[in-house]
Amino acid sequence: MKSFKVAVIVLVVFMMALFLVAGCAEEPAVDADAGAEEEPYTVNLAAKGWSENMTLGYMAALLIEEHTVHTVDTSKINMGPTEMLHPALVEGQIDIYPEYTGTSWMVVLGEEEIISDRMEIFEKSRDAYMEQFDIVMMEPIGFQNTFAIAMTPERVEELGVSKLSELADIPDLTFIGDNTTFTRPDLYLGLAETYGIDMDGINRVIVDTSFFYEALDQGEGDLTTLFSTDGRLKEYGFVVLEDDKNFFPPYDAIYVVRGEVLEKYPSINEALEPLLGTIDEETMTELNYLVEVQMEDPEDVAREYLESVGLL
Amino acid sequence: MTREVSVELQNVIKKYGQDKVVDQVSFSVEKGEVFVLIGPSGCGKTTTLKMINQLIPHTSGNILVNGTDVTKLDVVELRRSIGYVIQYIGLLPHLTIQENIAFVLKLTRHPKKNQKERAEELIEIVGLELNHLKRYPRELSGGQQQRVGVARALAANPDILLMDEPFGAVDPLTREQLQNELLRLQESIQKTIVFVTHDMQEAFKIGSRIGILREGKLVCLGSPMEIVKSEDEFVKNFIGQGALFEVFDTIPVSKILEKNVPLVHDNEKVDLTAEKLNDWENVFVVDSDGNCQGYIPLSSLEKDGSFQKDKINPLPKATFSDTSVKLAVEEMLWGGRTWLPVVDGHSSFKGIVQFRSCARLLDLEGR
Numbered sequence: 001m002k003s004f005k006v007a008v009i010v011l012v013v014f015m016m017a018l019f020l021v022a023g024c025a026e027e028p029a030v031d032a033d034a035g036a037e038e039e040p041y042t043v044n045l046a047a048k049g050w051s052e053n054m055t056l057g058y059m060a061a062l063l064i065e066e067h068t069v070h071t072v073d074t075s076k077i078n079m080g081p082t083e084m085l086h087p088a089l090v091e092g093q094i095d096i097y098p099e100y101t102g103t104s105w106m107v108v109l110g111e112e113e114i115i116s117d118r119m120e121i122f123e124k125s126r127d128a129y130m131e132q133f134d135i136v137m138m139e140p141i142g143f144q145n146t147f148a149i150a151m152t153p154e155r156v157e158e159l160g161v162s163k164l165s166e167l168a169d170i171p172d173l174t175f176i177g178d179n180t181t182f183t184r185p186d187l188y189l190g191l192a193e194t195y196g197i198d199m200d201g202i203n204r205v206i207v208d209t210s211f212f213y214e215a216l217d218q219g220e221g222d223l224t225t226l227f228s229t230d231g232r233l234k235e236y237g238f239v240v241l242e243d244d245k246n247f248f249p250p251y252d253a254i255y256v257v258r259g260e261v262l263e264k265y266p267s268i269n270e271a272l273e274p275l276l277g278t279i280d281e282e283t284m285t286e287l288n289y290l291v292e293v294q295m296e297d298p299e300d301v302a303r304e305y306l307e308s309v310g311l312l
Numbered sequence: 313m314t315r316e317v318s319v320e321l322q323n324v325i326k327k328y329g330q331d332k333v334v335d336q337v338s339f340s341v342e343k344g345e346v347f348v349l350i351g352p353s354g355c356g357k358t359t360t361l362k363m364i365n366q367l368i369p370h371t372s373g374n375i376l377v378n379g380t381d382v383t384k385l386d387v388v389e390l391r392r393s394i395g396y397v398i399q400y401i402g403l404l405p406h407l408t409i410q411e412n413i414a415f416v417l418k419l420t421r422h423p424k425k426n427q428k429e430r431a432e433e434l435i436e437i438v439g440l441e442l443n444h445l446k447r448y449p450r451e452l453s454g455g456q457q458q459r460v461g462v463a464r465a466l467a468a469n470p471d472i473l474l475m476d477e478p479f480g481a482v483d484p485l486t487r488e489q490l491q492n493e494l495l496r497l498q499e500s501i502q503k504t505i506v507f508v509t510h511d512m513q514e515a516f517k518i519g520s521r522i523g524i525l526r527e528g529k530l531v532c533l534g535s536p537m538e539i540v541k542s543e544d545e546f547v548k549n550f551i552g553q554g555a556l557f558e559v560f561d562t563i564p565v566s567k568i569l570e571k572n573v574p575l576v577h578d579n580e581k582v583d584l585t586a587e588k589l590n591d592w593e594n595v596f597v598v599d600s601d602g603n604c605q606g607y608i609p610l611s612s613l614e615k616d617g618s619f620q621k622d623k624i625n626p627l628p629k630a631t632f633s634d635t636s637v638k639l640a641v642e643e644m645l646w647g648g649r650t651w652l653p654v655v656d657g658h659s660s661f662k663g664i665v666q667f668r669s670c671a672r673l674l675d676l677e678g679r
Contacts (some may be wrong), residue, residue, distance in 0.1 A: 234400035286402040295391040
C-alpha cells in the first residue's frame with residue numbers, strides 16, 4: 001500500500017497545479033455519479049490485531065484500491081481492540097474498521113438490553129451509530145463470530161453439564177481467559193451476572209488469547225471462551241455449553257465507516273457492496289485456519305479469496 | 313546403513329504450570345518412514361506432534377527438523393514446510409475442488425502455468441478421479457474430502473507430514489481404504505510421516521515404528537513386532553489380546569518365504585545324497601519352464617532317486633507372496649496343512665511358507 005503513496009503525492013501535486021491554472025480552489029461537487037469526480041483520498045483503514053479482523057481489513061483495502069481512485073493506508077491494521085478503534089474512528093484518525101454487531105451494542109453503545117435477533121441488533125446498532133457518531137454501519141458481511149463457552153468432552157461428562165445455567169451450582173470452577181475476557185461486559189463479567197456465578201468464588205487462569213484452547217485441552221481449567229470462527233478451534237473437539245438465558249448477543253461482522261468519508265466518496269460504498277452478505281461461517285473459518293495455522297499472510301489470503309470469487 | 317533423520321526430539325518436556333504433559337520424550341524419525349504416536353487419552357501424543365511444527369512451543373529439550381533446531385527457524389517457513397493434516401478439512405464451500413487446491417497452490421506461490429497440472433497430479437496421488445476436480449465439497453463423501461485434505465497438505469511438496477487422527481471421522485471401511493491409500497502413497501512419494509492415532513490396529517497397519525505414550529512418557533518404542541514382544545504390563549494391556557495376529561496381518565508371507573526348497577526337474581532323478589534333503593519332507597517337481605508340477609514325499613522316491621509320475625501330488629492352492637501371514641495361516645488351517653506353496657504375481661512358483669516359520673517372525677527385528 002505504501003508504494004502507492006508516491007503516486008498519490010504526484011497526483012495531488014498535479015491536481016493542485018491544475019487548480020492554480022484554472023484559478024479555482026473550490027471542492028468538486030459530489031453527486032450520484034461522483035465516482036469519476038472524486039478526488040483521490042487516502043483511506044485510513046485499521047483492524048483489531050487478530051487474523052479474522054485483519055483479513056477482513058485487507059479485503060476492504062484491496063476492493064477499494066482496485067475499484068476506486070482511492071488508496072488505502074493499512075499501517076494501522078494491527079491497531080488494537082474496540083476500545084482503541086472506536087474512539088479513533090469517531091475522531092477521524094481512522095476511517096474504517098471491521099467490527100461485530102454484538103460488540104457495538106454492548107461494548108461501544110453500552111446497552112444492556114438483551115437482543116437475540118441478528119437483524120434487530122444490527123438495525124438498532126446501525127441507527128444508534130448514525131445518530132450518535134455519524135458512523136455508517138454497512139450491511140453484514142454474512143457471518144457471525146460469536147462467543148461461546150466451551151469445555152472438553154471429558155469435563156462435560158464428568159460434571160454432567162450441558163447448559164450455562166448449570167454452572168452456578170458447581171463450586172470451585174476454573175475459568176481460562178485473558179484480561180479482556182475477565183473485564184469485558186459481554187464476557188465473563190456479564191455472563192456471571194446473568195447466570196448467577198460468583199466471580200470471587202471461581203479460579204482464574206490467565207493466558208494469552210492464542211493459548212486458550214491449548215490450556216483447556218490440557219486441563220488447565222474447566223472452561224474457556226471460544227470464538228466460533230477461530231481457525232485453531234478445528235484442531236480440538238470441544239463442546240459448547242448452551243446459552244440458555246441468551247446472554248451472548250449475535251455478533252455479525254460489519255464494516256464501520258465514517259459517515260463523512262462515505263458521503264464524500266460514495267465509490268467506496270460501491271466497491272465494498274459486492275462483498276457484503278457473501279461470506280459464510282465456513283468460509284471465514286477456513287480463511288482463518290490458513291492464517292492461524294498455516295501462517296499465511298492475511299493480505300495474501302484476502303487477495304486470493306477475492307480473486308477466487310471474482311471480486312478482484 | 314544409517315538413514316537420514318528427518319525429525320528428532322531430544323528430552324522434550326512440555327509443562328503447563330507444574331504439570332508435565334510431555335515428559336522427557338526422545339525419538340528420531342527416519343526419512344521416509346511412518347512413525348506412529350499412540351497412547352490413551354491425555355497421554356501427550358497430540359501435544360508431541362504439535363510441538364514439531366511449533367503449533368505448541370515446547371518448554372525444554374530440543375526439537376530438530378532436518379537437523380535444525382526448530383526454535384532457530386522462522387516459524388512461518390517452518391509451518392509452511394511441514395504438511396499438517398487433521399480431521400478438519402476446511403474446504404471453501406463455494407469453490408470447486410480444483411479451485412480449492414488452486415487456492416492453496418497460489419498461496420504457496422506455485423508457478424501459475426503449472427497449477428492445473430499440479431492440481432491434477434495431486435488429485436491422482438490421493439486416489440481420486442480427475443472429474444472430482446469439478447465438484448463442490450458438499451458433493452464429496454467424508455472419505456473423499458479427507459483425501460482432498462491430504463492433497464492440499466501435499467501441495468507445497470513438504471518432506472514431512474504431520475497427521476493427527478486424520479481418519480477418525482470416517483466409517484471403518486473408508487478408514488481401511490484411506491489407510492491402504494496412505495501405504496500406497498508412501499510407496500511412490502516416500503514422505504516422512506508422523507501419525508497420531510488412538511487405534512492400535514491402525515498403528516500396526518501403517519507404522520514402520522510405533523511410540524507408545526503414557527502420561528507424557530514414552531514407554532515403548534519399536535517396530536510392530538517389537539511392540540508385541542514387550543514385557544511391559546501397561547503395553548501388553550494397551551495393545552490388547554490378539555495383537556500378535558494383528559501384526560501378522562501386516563506382514564507379507566514373502567518375509568518368511570522358504571526359497572530353498574528341494575527341486576527336481578520332471579525328467580531327472582533326485583540326488584539322495586544332498587544334505588539339503590535332511591531338512592525336508594517333500595521334493596518339488598518343476599518342468600522345463602520352471603513351473604511347479606507338484607510335490608513328492610521323500611518316502612515315495614525309488615531307491616535311486618527316480619520317481620513315477622503318478623506319485624506326484626498336485627500342489628495345494630497357492631498363496632501370493634504379498635498375502636499376509638495371518639491369512640496364510642488361516643488358509644493352512646482350512647486346508648488342514650502346515651505349509652502352502654507361494655507364487656508371485658505371474659503365478660511363478662517361489663517356494664513355500666510353513667507354519668513353523670511364523671515363530672521365526674518373533675525373532676526378526678523390524679519389518
